[in-house]
Amino acid sequence: MNTIISGNMNKALFVDRDGVINREKDYVYRVEDFEFIDGIMEALKKVAELGYKIIVVTNQAGIARGYYSEKDFQRITEWMCGEFRKRGVEITDVYYDPTHPEYGTGKYKRVSERRKPAPGMILDAVRDHRIGLRQSALVGDKLTDIEAGRRAGVGRLFLVRTGHPFRDEEVPAGVEIVEDLEEVAAKLEG
Numbered sequence: 001m002n003t004i005i006s007g008n009m010n011k012a013l014f015v016d017r018d019g020v021i022n023r024e025k026d027y028v029y030r031v032e033d034f035e036f037i038d039g040i041m042e043a044l045k046k047v048a049e050l051g052y053k054i055i056v057v058t059n060q061a062g063i064a065r066g067y068y069s070e071k072d073f074q075r076i077t078e079w080m081c082g083e084f085r086k087r088g089v090e091i092t093d094v095y096y097d098p099t100h101p102e103y104g105t106g107k108y109k110r111v112s113e114r115r116k117p118a119p120g121m122i123l124d125a126v127r128d129h130r131i132g133l134r135q136s137a138l139v140g141d142k143l144t145d146i147e148a149g150r151r152a153g154v155g156r157l158f159l160v161r162t163g164h165p166f167r168d169e170e171v172p173a174g175v176e177i178v179e180d181l182e183e184v185a186a187k188l189e190g
Protein backbone atom coordinates (compact mmCIF):
# COMPACT_ATOMS: atom_id res chain seq x y z
CA MET A 1 0.00 0.00 0.00
CA ASN A 2 1.28 3.37 -0.88
CA THR A 3 1.55 5.69 2.01
CA ILE A 4 1.07 9.26 1.17
CA ILE A 5 2.84 11.45 3.66
CA SER A 6 0.30 14.06 4.38
CA GLY A 7 1.49 17.61 4.47
CA ASN A 8 0.06 18.22 7.89
CA MET A 9 1.72 21.27 9.28
CA ASN A 10 1.54 22.69 12.77
CA LYS A 11 0.28 26.13 13.50
CA ALA A 12 2.09 28.32 15.97
CA LEU A 13 1.74 31.52 17.90
CA PHE A 14 5.14 33.22 17.88
CA VAL A 15 5.41 35.26 21.05
CA ASP A 16 7.91 37.97 21.87
CA ARG A 17 9.03 37.86 25.51
CA ASP A 18 9.70 41.26 27.09
CA GLY A 19 6.58 43.43 27.08
CA VAL A 20 4.39 40.52 26.03
CA ILE A 21 4.98 37.71 28.55
CA ASN A 22 6.71 39.75 31.23
CA ARG A 23 6.65 43.43 32.08
CA GLU A 24 9.06 45.46 30.02
CA LYS A 25 12.00 46.52 32.18
CA ASP A 26 15.57 47.01 31.13
CA TYR A 27 17.32 43.70 30.55
CA VAL A 28 15.44 41.22 32.69
CA TYR A 29 17.57 38.19 33.54
CA ARG A 30 16.90 37.57 37.22
CA VAL A 31 13.83 35.71 38.42
CA GLU A 32 13.12 38.43 41.00
CA ASP A 33 12.82 41.01 38.20
CA PHE A 34 10.64 38.83 36.00
CA GLU A 35 7.04 39.88 36.40
CA PHE A 36 4.43 38.00 34.39
CA ILE A 37 1.88 40.25 32.72
CA ASP A 38 -1.59 39.72 34.16
CA GLY A 39 -3.60 37.07 32.37
CA ILE A 40 -0.73 35.73 30.28
CA MET A 41 -1.00 32.16 31.60
CA GLU A 42 -4.72 31.85 30.94
CA ALA A 43 -4.42 33.50 27.53
CA LEU A 44 -1.61 31.25 26.30
CA LYS A 45 -3.38 28.22 27.71
CA LYS A 46 -6.40 29.10 25.62
CA VAL A 47 -4.25 29.62 22.52
CA ALA A 48 -2.60 26.23 23.06
CA GLU A 49 -6.02 24.63 23.43
CA LEU A 50 -6.90 26.07 20.02
CA GLY A 51 -4.09 23.90 18.67
CA TYR A 52 -1.31 26.46 18.39
CA LYS A 53 2.23 25.66 19.45
CA ILE A 54 3.59 28.43 21.65
CA ILE A 55 7.02 29.52 20.44
CA VAL A 56 8.94 32.35 22.07
CA VAL A 57 11.20 34.47 19.86
CA THR A 58 13.24 37.07 21.69
CA ASN A 59 16.13 39.45 21.03
CA GLN A 60 18.51 39.39 23.99
CA ALA A 61 20.97 42.20 23.30
CA GLY A 62 21.73 42.32 27.02
CA ILE A 63 23.94 39.31 26.36
CA ALA A 64 25.76 41.20 23.59
CA ARG A 65 26.20 44.15 25.92
CA GLY A 66 27.67 41.95 28.62
CA TYR A 67 24.89 42.64 31.14
CA TYR A 68 24.24 38.93 31.57
CA SER A 69 25.38 35.65 30.05
CA GLU A 70 23.72 33.07 27.85
CA LYS A 71 23.78 30.83 30.91
CA ASP A 72 21.80 33.46 32.86
CA PHE A 73 19.31 33.63 30.02
CA GLN A 74 18.95 29.85 29.88
CA ARG A 75 18.41 29.71 33.63
CA ILE A 76 15.57 32.25 33.60
CA THR A 77 14.09 30.58 30.51
CA GLU A 78 13.94 27.22 32.25
CA TRP A 79 12.31 28.85 35.23
CA MET A 80 9.79 30.67 33.01
CA CYS A 81 8.86 27.50 31.11
CA GLY A 82 8.47 25.71 34.45
CA GLU A 83 6.05 28.37 35.68
CA PHE A 84 3.98 27.94 32.52
CA ARG A 85 4.09 24.16 32.84
CA LYS A 86 2.82 24.32 36.41
CA ARG A 87 -0.25 26.03 35.04
CA GLY A 88 -0.69 23.54 32.25
CA VAL A 89 0.89 25.55 29.43
CA GLU A 90 3.59 23.92 27.33
CA ILE A 91 6.07 26.29 25.69
CA THR A 92 7.18 24.35 22.63
CA ASP A 93 10.46 26.18 22.16
CA VAL A 94 12.33 29.39 22.91
CA TYR A 95 14.54 31.09 20.32
CA TYR A 96 16.79 33.97 21.25
CA ASP A 97 19.38 36.09 19.56
CA PRO A 98 22.26 37.31 21.75
CA THR A 99 23.86 39.75 19.31
CA HIS A 100 23.89 43.48 18.72
CA PRO A 101 25.46 44.98 15.60
CA GLU A 102 26.80 48.11 17.35
CA TYR A 103 26.85 47.62 21.09
CA GLY A 104 27.88 44.01 21.18
CA THR A 105 31.22 42.96 22.60
CA GLY A 106 33.47 40.25 21.19
CA LYS A 107 31.67 37.52 19.29
CA TYR A 108 28.31 39.12 19.97
CA LYS A 109 29.03 42.22 17.93
CA ARG A 110 27.75 41.34 14.51
CA VAL A 111 24.83 41.58 12.14
CA SER A 112 22.63 38.56 12.75
CA GLU A 113 19.97 37.19 10.45
CA ARG A 114 18.16 36.00 13.54
CA ARG A 115 17.93 39.30 15.38
CA LYS A 116 14.49 40.82 14.80
CA PRO A 117 13.46 42.57 12.54
CA ALA A 118 15.22 39.80 10.60
CA PRO A 119 13.09 36.66 10.30
CA GLY A 120 15.78 34.05 11.11
CA MET A 121 14.45 32.82 14.45
CA ILE A 122 10.98 32.34 13.05
CA LEU A 123 12.34 30.48 10.03
CA ASP A 124 14.41 28.24 12.30
CA ALA A 125 11.26 27.40 14.27
CA VAL A 126 9.37 26.68 11.08
CA ARG A 127 11.98 24.10 10.14
CA ASP A 128 12.37 22.61 13.62
CA HIS A 129 8.66 22.22 14.31
CA ARG A 130 7.07 21.89 10.85
CA ILE A 131 5.16 25.11 11.17
CA GLY A 132 2.81 26.31 8.46
CA LEU A 133 3.36 30.05 8.35
CA ARG A 134 0.10 31.14 6.78
CA GLN A 135 -1.96 29.46 9.49
CA SER A 136 0.27 30.89 12.21
CA ALA A 137 0.30 34.17 14.10
CA LEU A 138 2.79 36.38 15.88
CA VAL A 139 2.42 38.77 18.78
CA GLY A 140 4.92 41.43 19.76
CA ASP A 141 5.05 44.84 21.40
CA LYS A 142 7.41 46.49 18.90
CA LEU A 143 7.25 47.15 15.19
CA THR A 144 10.50 45.19 14.82
CA ASP A 145 8.64 42.08 16.01
CA ILE A 146 5.94 42.72 13.44
CA GLU A 147 8.51 43.29 10.72
CA ALA A 148 10.17 39.95 11.49
CA GLY A 149 6.79 38.22 11.23
CA ARG A 150 5.96 39.99 8.01
CA ARG A 151 9.29 39.07 6.43
CA ALA A 152 8.88 35.44 7.46
CA GLY A 153 5.35 35.37 6.04
CA VAL A 154 3.38 34.79 9.26
CA GLY A 155 -0.37 34.84 8.56
CA ARG A 156 -1.59 37.15 11.32
CA LEU A 157 0.35 39.86 13.10
CA PHE A 158 -0.68 41.28 16.48
CA LEU A 159 0.83 44.34 18.11
CA VAL A 160 0.01 44.40 21.81
CA ARG A 161 -0.24 47.40 24.12
CA THR A 162 1.19 45.71 27.22
CA GLY A 163 4.80 46.64 26.46
CA HIS A 164 6.73 49.24 24.54
CA PRO A 165 4.58 52.25 23.65
CA PHE A 166 3.87 52.92 19.99
CA ARG A 167 1.91 55.42 17.95
CA ASP A 168 -1.06 53.89 16.18
CA GLU A 169 -0.37 55.89 13.02
CA GLU A 170 3.02 54.14 12.65
CA VAL A 171 1.43 50.72 12.56
CA PRO A 172 1.36 49.22 9.07
CA ALA A 173 -1.94 48.25 7.50
CA GLY A 174 -3.02 44.70 8.18
CA VAL A 175 -1.48 44.58 11.66
CA GLU A 176 -4.05 43.95 14.40
CA ILE A 177 -3.62 46.16 17.47
CA VAL A 178 -4.71 44.41 20.68
CA GLU A 179 -4.87 45.37 24.34
CA ASP A 180 -3.53 42.11 25.69
CA LEU A 181 -3.01 38.42 25.01
CA GLU A 182 -6.53 37.62 26.05
CA GLU A 183 -7.67 39.60 23.02
CA VAL A 184 -5.25 37.64 20.83
CA ALA A 185 -6.75 34.40 22.14
CA ALA A 186 -10.25 35.66 21.43
CA LYS A 187 -9.35 36.73 17.90
CA LEU A 188 -7.64 33.42 17.15
CA GLU A 189 -10.70 31.62 18.41
CA GLY A 190 -12.56 33.77 15.88
Ligand SMILES: [Mg+2]
Nearest residue numbers: 016018019141
Ligand atom coordinates in the same frame (compact mmCIF):
# COMPACT_ATOMS: atom_id res chain seq x y z
MG1 LIG B 1 9.31 43.10 23.42
